[in-house]
Amino acid sequence: MTDPRRTVPGTDTILADPRLTAMREQLHPAVLKRAVHAAQDAVRAGHLRPDGVVDAVLAAAPVRPCSLRSVLNATGVVVHTNLGRAPLSTRAREAIREAAGYVDVEYDVGNGTRARRGTAATTALCRTVPAAEDALVVNNGAAALALAAAALANDQEIIVSRGELVEIGDGFRIPELLAATGARLREVGSTNRTALSDYAAALGPQTGFVLKVHPSNFTVRGFVSSVSVSELAGLGVPVVADLGSGLLHSDPLLPDEPAAQSWLSAGANLVTASGDKLLGGPQAGLLLGRRDSVRRLRGHPFARALRVDKLTLAALEATLLDAADSPVRAALHADPDWLHRRASALVTDLAADGVPAEAVPSTGVVGGGGAPQARLPGWAIALPERFADMLRAGRPCVVTRIEAGRCLLDLRCVPADADEQLAEAVRACT
Numbered sequence: 001m002t003d004p005r006r007t008v009p010g011t012d013t014i015l016a017d018p019r020l021t022a023m024r025e026q027l028h029p030a031v032l033k034r035a036v037h038a039a040q041d042a043v044r045a046g047h048l049r050p051d052g053v054v055d056a057v058l059a060a061a062p063v064r065p066c067s068l069r070s071v072l073n074a075t076g077v078v079v080h081t082n083l084g085r086a087p088l089s090t091r092a093r094e095a096i097r098e099a100a101g102y103v104d105v106e107y108d109v110g111n112g113t114r115a116r117r118g119t120a121a122t123t124a125l126c127r128t129v130p131a132a133e134d135a136l137v138v139n140n141g142a143a144a145l146a147l148a149a150a151a152l153a154n155d156q157e158i159i160v161s162r163g164e165l166v167e168i169g170d171g172f173r174i175p176e177l178l179a180a181t182g183a184r185l186r187e188v189g190s191t192n193r194t195a196l197s198d199y200a201a202a203l204g205p206q207t208g209f210v211l212k213v214h215p216s217n218f219t220v221r222g223f224v225s226s227v228s229v230s231e232l233a234g235l236g237v238p239v240v241a242d243l244g245s246g247l248l249h250s251d252p253l254l255p256d257e258p259a260a261q262s263w264l265s266a267g268a269n270l271v272t273a274s275g276d277k278l279l280g281g282p283q284a285g286l287l288l289g290r291r292d293s294v295r296r297l298r299g300h301p302f303a304r305a306l307r308v309d310k311l312t313l314a315a316l317e318a319t320l321l322d323a324a325d326s327p328v329r330a331a332l333h334a335d336p337d338w339l340h341r342r343a344s345a346l347v348t349d350l351a352a353d354g355v356p357a358e359a360v361p362s363t364g365v366v367g368g369g370g371a372p373q374a375r376l377p378g379w380a381i382a383l384p385e386r387f388a389d390m391l392r393a394g395r396p397c398v399v400t401r402i403e404a405g406r407c408l409l410d411l412r413c414v415p416a417d418a419d420e421q422l423a424e425a426v427r428a429c430t
């Protein structure tokens with residue numbers, strides 16, 4: 001009988017096994033090799049038969065059901081567009097799980113009849129924003145605007161200030177979206193100043209609505225003026241206001257971010273917003289406002305084309321019902337002293353293992369969600385820059401921020417119960 005230790009399969013042979021295809025695509029080569037070497041060692045030690053090597057590798061580093069991988073966001077950017085914007089609350093995650101199978105999204109279990117889709121989510125929206133008489137949920141903020149333009153200004157004019165012709169990011173420009181729906185844009189005022197009289201002079205029978213756009217990702221300073229929603233509401237034509245951020249009630253931490261409740265109270269007929277920015281919910285477009293305006297939106301063919309799925313409705317409702325549990329809220333309002341204590345504890349822990357880490361002040365930002373000038377004081381662990389690549393390739397994948405030649409692990413958006421995982425990930429790089 002041959003000693004199994006003499007027949008240890010070679011690394012290349014193991015890696016070429018078709019059962020490892022998914023792992024080769026998903027895992028960093030170093031992680032996969034580590035699992036292969038461990039299996040080969042087990043064969044050499046006589047603990048594993050040579051034909052069990054591939055199974056052992058599969059078991060050691062399980063593949064995910066899809067290629068998206070969860071990451072620890074150590075960038076200090078709360079609503080990070082490249083990292084999927086808002087992380088969902090525990091309740092929202094439970095809701096998605098619940099809704100994943102057959103679910104009564106469009107069915108009345110009491111009567112055994114068809115029911116209107118999405119009512120629970122829109123009811124939760126109207127409860128949260130009492131100034132809204134009705135609400136509708138579509139695919140994202142852009143879809144909400146497109147639907148408003150198509151339903152309320154088809155073949156008519158949308159009056160908008162030249163100071164509010166905003167590009168949101170990745171080439172997405174609000175004026176181009178609006179024009180694509182068949183509405184005509186009527187630009188008024190100048191880049192830095194627009195007066196109420198500019199809007200008033202443009203009104204006519206061709207007017208569909210006046211649009212107010214919150215410039216969520218930039219600020220203009222100096223000789224500037226713009227017209228408030230309440231002044232626009234006095235013009236006697238419908239006002240649609242694009243909030244962007246999805247803040248439903250004002251937050252003292254972000255004094256320059258308008259909220260749905262205040263803009264509707266100021267007289268906007270309709271407010272549009274994203275679900276996955278400051279609200280901290282799933283990707284969605286929220287439309288809130290007057291009953292007649294929302295009815296027109298709901299009756300437009302685009303409403304069906306832009307409608308959201310059951311998972312979104314479930315997560316949105318759960319987010320609204322348990323707003324206090326929102327990770328976005330927690331990250332925005334994280335107490336700097338608490339972040340400092342966490343950073344110091346981690347640094348002490350890592351130093352004991354010889355990792356050259358240091359706790360340093362770090363300024364977080366809101367990110368894609370808005371409030372471009374808001375600075376959020378916090379703390380980070382500073383490491384040599386070379387850690388950044390290794391941390392991204394590790395398990396869990398940690399995305400950091402490079403600043404002044406150092407790799408910063410800002411703790412603001414790292415859940416506190418993931419600190420130990422974070423330390424493990426750092427240790428694995430040494």
Ligand SMILES: *Cc1c(COP(=O)(O)O)cnc(C)c1O
Binds near residue numbers: 141217
């Ligand atoms: C983000 C944003 C949008 C687009 O919303 P999405 O959900 O990204 O489609 C539109 N308008 C404003 C003002 C925004 O900030």
